[in-house]
Amino acid sequence: MINAAETIAPRNNGNINAAETIPPYNSAQIPSNVQLVSGESISDSFIVHSALQKSGKQADIYLAKKWGKSFVIKLYHNGWHPSSRMQTYLTNVRHPNIAHLLDSGDYHGSYYEIYDYYAEGTLDETGPLPSLHIQNNVVPAINEGLHELHKNKIVHCDIKPSNLFYSKNKESVVIGDCGISEFVNASGKLIDSFRGTPEYAPRVRSLLWSAAMSPAYDYGSFGLVLCRLILGHSLFEGMSVDEISRAWENGIVLPSQINGRLLTLIKGLLNENEEERWGYTQVKRWCEGEFIRTSSRNIYAKRRETEKRPLIYGRFNDQTVSVNSLHQLVCAIQENWEQAKRVIQRRELVDFISQFDRSKVDAVRALAQSRDLDVGVFKLLTMLEESNTICFKGRIYSDISAYVESLSTGQDETAIQFLRSGLLVYYLRAKGAEPSLVDRLEQMIIRNGCDDMGAISTICFELQGRRTIKIFGTDVETLGDLVEAMYGHEIEEISALTENKQLIAWMSRLGYEKEMRFMRQIGEDRS
Numbered sequence: 001m002i003n004a005a006e007t008i009a010p011r012n013n014g015n016i017n018a019a020e021t022i023p024p025y026n027s028a029q030i031p032s033n034v035q036l037v038s039g040e041s042i043s044d045s046f047i048v049h050s051a052l053q054k055s056g057k058q059a060d061i062y063l064a065k066k067w068g069k070s071f072v073i074k075l076y077h078n079g080w081h082p083s084s085r086m087q088t089y090l091t092n093v094r095h096p097n098i099a100h101l102l103d104s105g106d107y108h109g110s111y112y113e114i115y116d117y118y119a120e121g122t123l124d125e126t127g128p129l130p131s132l133h134i135q136n137n138v139v140p141a142i143n144e145g146l147h148e149l150h151k152n153k154i155v156h157c158d159i160k161p162s163n164l165f166y167s168k169n170k171e172s173v174v175i176g177d178c179g180i181s182e183f184v185n186a187s188g189k190l191i192d193s194f195r196g197t198p199e200y201a202p203r204v205r206s207l208l209w210s211a212a213m214s215p216a217y218d219y220g221s222f223g224l225v226l227c228r229l230i231l232g233h234s235l236f237e238g239m240s241v242d243e244i245s246r247a248w249e250n251g252i253v254l255p256s257q258i259n260g261r262l263l264t265l266i267k268g269l270l271n272e273n274e275e276e277r278w279g280y281t282q283v284k285r286w287c288e289g290e291f292i293r294t295s296s297r298n299i300y301a302k303r304r305e306t307e308k309r310p311l312i313y314g315r316f317n318d319q320t321v322s323v324n325s326l327h328q329l330v331c332a333i334q335e336n337w338e339q340a341k342r343v344i345q346r347r348e349l350v351d352f353i354s355q356f357d358r359s360k361v362d363a364v365r366a367l368a369q370s371r372d373l374d375v376g377v378f379k380l381l382t383m384l385e386e387s388n389t390i391c392f393k394g395r396i397y398s399d400i401s402a403y404v405e406s407l408s409t410g411q412d413e414t415a416i417q418f419l420r421s422g423l424l425v426y427y428l429r430a431k432g433a434e435p436s437l438v439d440r441l442e443q444m445i446i447r448n449g450c451d452d453m454g455a456i457s458t459i460c461f462e463l464q465g466r467r468t469i470k471i472f473g474t475d476v477e478t479l480g481d482l483v484e485a486m487y488g489h490e491i492e493e494i495s496a497l498t499e500n501k502q503l504i505a506w507m508s509r510l511g512y513e514k515e516m517r518f519m520r521q522i523g524e525d526r527s
Contacts (some may be wrong), residue, residue: 018199021196022194022198034075043103045066046066047061047066049065053103060075064114075107075112076112082179085176088183090178095145097144113179118174123165123166124134131260131262134229138226140284141172142225145487149218152182156178156194158177159222160197160225164225182195188215190212191211196221196517197243198236199236200228202221216274227258238268244430259348268283278292311349312333312340324356327384328357329352330387335394337391337394350365364380364383378423388401390403390427395415472489
């Protein structure tokens with residue numbers, strides 16, 4: 001058994017969007033499709049209003065009006081037409097959970113279908129849904145709709161959130177978009193090139209470039225849809241077809257927010273063995289509250305307990321970045337700070353970190369509620385790894401000295417934001433700096449913000465215990481060293497030192513305030 005996505009990749013040179021429907025023909029060889037324009041009439045009395053979805057692999061979708069009521073026109077790309085048997089079924093079906101085909105025909109060489117317009121939207125347009133809503137409204141409706149198709153020996157082949165429409169004030173769901181659906185053969189299989197959307201496709205048996213799809217295929221997709229409704233994103237979001245295939249091969253582990261009875265249901269629907277995968281009867285029994293034990297022969301049994309599950313961090317430059325250790329996570333955050341602000345809000349991050357240190361779980365979970373996510377990401381870095389490095393908003397300072405030198409210039413906006421956010425105080429306390437000095441610094445920031453950078457830098461120099469400063473490229477430790485470093489320089493250069501906040505902080509740190517005032521006075525007299 002291999003990932004169904006693998007059966008199609010060689011025929012399309014790998015250029016497949018995993019989130020798009022793959023039609024049962026080579027769309028690259030099909031001429032450009034006909035397009036409808038606003039005000040155009042189709043099937044005599046349906047007036048095109050606007051385009052709802054353009055440039056899909058399978059068809060273009062339009063909103064139309066007739067007698068003041070809204071409808072949807074699905075105009076397929078040239079070269080596709082359903083079998084007469086399938087067309088007859090869709091026209092005659094009357095089921096509350098199956099979209100009814102109102103009209104169809106040929107329009108300038110392109111086949112079209114007309115359906116009712118479901119104004120409440122699709123399941124793809126929602127965020128994470130409440131468990132009770134999924135259990136009481138979504139699951140029973142999809143199960144009954146699939147049962148209607150399957151008892152008529154039809155495999156839908158493309159069950160995904162965008163093909164599932166809300167109805168009856170969102171109390172029920174209708175299965176639509178049966179454009180690539182087809183009847184099974186005498187053995188209960190549809191043997192054809194792979195159909196569907198890789199992101200919501202379960203594993204199937206394959207032979208060369210053909211896939212053997214059965215009703216179990218639709219129920220596997222059903223399980224992946226439920227994952228999307230619980231998590232707010234699919235298990236394979238942002239992944240290519242090849243990456244999805246490897247994810248199946250490596251063994252999929254469901255995130256911890258999929259739990260309780262829904263976890264049992266989804267495990268049953270994603271059983272790798274099609275003969276043991278849950279179908280209509282098991283799902284119906286589950287809906288009725290019956291406890292059903294899932295088989296251990298599934299994708300979850302493959303993974304060893306001691307093996308750490310990777311975290312998919314994000315996708316950059318068409319490459320998916322996953323991390324396998326806390327150090328790799330730190331590096332990923334430093335390289336892609338903005339993505340970290342999204343990752344920190346995902347439950348998968350908690351699950352990943354818990355594999356290494358469960359004591360950090362509560363603290364990491366709390367970071368997702370941070371009012372300032374930049375602050376939350378920095379605090380996460382300090383939890384993950386002991387390091388003197390300061391990284392904030394992607395800017396890296398090798399240590400506190402490098403940070404203070406950059407801060408004291410007054411020109412580094414990132415360093416100033418770090419100070420204003422309270423993170424410098426947080427960092428110093430985490431590193432065990434002298435409490436009285438850190439308290440002084442905190443009070444100074446609260447009172448004056450960043451207005452008195454010289455005083456702030458002075459405290460920072462004290463915190464570091466530093467006695468040297470670089471002046472004109474020379475390390476200076478004493479007042480005599482300073483005089484020697486200034487020798488040979490123009491008076492203008494020396495005068496400019498009186499405004500150097502690092503020098504002011506250094507001299508204050510060593511008790512040379514009187515000498516500093518004297519230098520300033522000389523500069524003022526000369527001007």
